[in-house]
Amino acid sequence: MGAVEIADRITDEVKEEKEEVLSEVREKADGVLKEAREEIELQKKHFIAAEQEKGLENKERIIRAARLKAKKLRWTAEEKLIGKTLEEAVKRIQAVKSEGFKGTEYSNVLGGLIRDAVLSIIAGGGVPSSELEVVVSTEDASYVNPEMLKEISDEISDGGAKIGLSLSEERIKSVGGVTVRRKDGKIVVNNTFEERMERFSTSLREDIVKALFKVKE
16 A cells, blocks of 8 residues: 555545444434424324314424424534544544554655655646755654655656755644645645545535435435
């Protein structure tokens, strides 16, 4: 497994965390609708012929209120699930920094993200000059050294593109990952975990919505 794949796995694995909350939300939504149906049945028993039209209006009002409440539950669940999942992902990243990920040290994960970003810049024709710089958080700066950057630049240069890599003195606020840019700042590739988790949260929201809409209305 490559370092970039590892970076994605850190976020992908926490998808499993959503099942517990989804079950709780389905149960609550079903409960709301069940209570509404029971209330409707109770109202039916008390309706008399002279108030039948009024009773029908009450029935529709109860159903509308129940559906609205169920939709609010879904929205609340989406936000709760996404927040919980991203929180778990951040915890995993912190653990990887100290423990590694399935035998791969965090410095190698960063190296893979740097390499991936550089190749993206090259693929876009964005290296008229050979100098690129890596920007990391204060916490991650200790994981990036000149030897690592030289090894990456030599490897990529052997493929035909002559590039140089250096660590910027600027620091970014990030839970992990890197940003690689041309020194003139005209091309920037954001390969931080926040950026990856943003893409992850979009697909996760789609999964959550699909699951929640299985609740019967």
